Amino acid sequence: MKKTILSLTILLIAGFSLTAEAQKRKVVYKIAKAGVGIDGIRVGISTRADVIRKYGRDFTTKKHGRYSAQMRYKNGMSFYYCQKDRKQEIFDIELRSPARVKTAKGLVLSKSTVSEARKKYGKPRTGLQFRGIEFYYNTYRGRKVITVIDIVEKNGMRECRE
Numbered sequence: 001m002k003k004t005i006l007s008l009t010i011l012l013i014a015g016f017s018l019t020a021e022a023q024k025r026k027v028v029y030k031i032a033k034a035g036v037g038i039d040g041i042r043v044g045i046s047t048r049a050d051v052i053r054k055y056g057r058d059f060t061t062k063k064h065g066r067y068s069a070q071m072r073y074k075n076g077m078s079f080y081y082c083q084k085d086r087k088q089e090i091f092d093i094e095l096r097s098p099a100r101v102k103t104a105k106g107l108v109l110s111k112s113t114v115s116e117a118r119k120k121y122g123k124p125r126t127g128l129q130f131r132g133i134e135f136y137y138n139t140y141r142g143r144k145v146i147t148v149i150d151i152v153e154k155n156g157m158r159e160c161r162e
Contacts, residue, residue, distance in 0.1 A: 029102035034121075035132020035154035038093055038101070041079065043132075044153045048088035051079045066162045068092075075099055082160035091158035093151040101149060103133065113137075114144040129156075 032038045041051055048071065055073055062070040063083065068091075071079045076099030080092040095101045101109040105120040114128065114137050121130040128135040134157075136148035152158070 027100060029100050029108065031104055032093075032095060032101050032133070032149055032151055033104045034130065034151065037090075037151055038077075038095070041090060041093065043090055043093060043151055044158075046090045048079070048081050048090070051090065067160050070094075076101075082158070084161050091153060091160075095149040095151070096147065103149065107135075107146060107149075109149055110145060110147060112146050114146065117146060125156075 030039050035043070037043050037046065039054065040046075041054060051071055055075075055077070059071045059073045062072060064070065066083055068080050069083050071081075076096045078094040078096075079090045080094065081088040081090055095109055097110045099109060103120075106112075107117055107120060114135070117128060117130075117135050118124070121133070124130050128137070132152060132154045134150040134152060135146045136150075137144045138147045139145070
């Protein structure tokens with residue numbers, strides 16, 4: 001009887017530890033919504049200050065001529081605003097690896113393919129530009145894998161004044 005209870009106790013402990021280990025490995029994705037945003041940052045609404053409040057000051061700024069500025073975080077997320085915009089509203093959210101991102105329609109950054117994007121989003125405006133979201137890809141072993149997701153305003157990419 002004591003051996004049975006001891007055996008059951010050991011099995012329960014082993015089962016709990018395996019379950020805990022499996023939960024640690026589970027990948028959590030941030031959800032990118034076309035024409036809306038990600039993780040509470042919204043294109044056309046949120047500002048540079050909102051991004052800093054959310055993700056901190058550990059980013060580099062890259063200026064694209066006198067056109068736009070890019071806030072580039074190490075987590076693979078970049079946020080663009082027009083340099084001449086006093087509000088510094090975010091007009092584009094660029095997502096690259098190592099960001100753990102999935103679109104609201106289920107496409108996974110660095111895993112899903114161009115053909116999956118076309119199935120989920122329909123006919124693109126041009127290239128891989130859909131309403132509120134754009135995709136870029138690289139070819140790996142014959143598969144066109146999505147490597148960049150841009151979340152833009154629903155009307156398309158904002159034009160900054162220079």
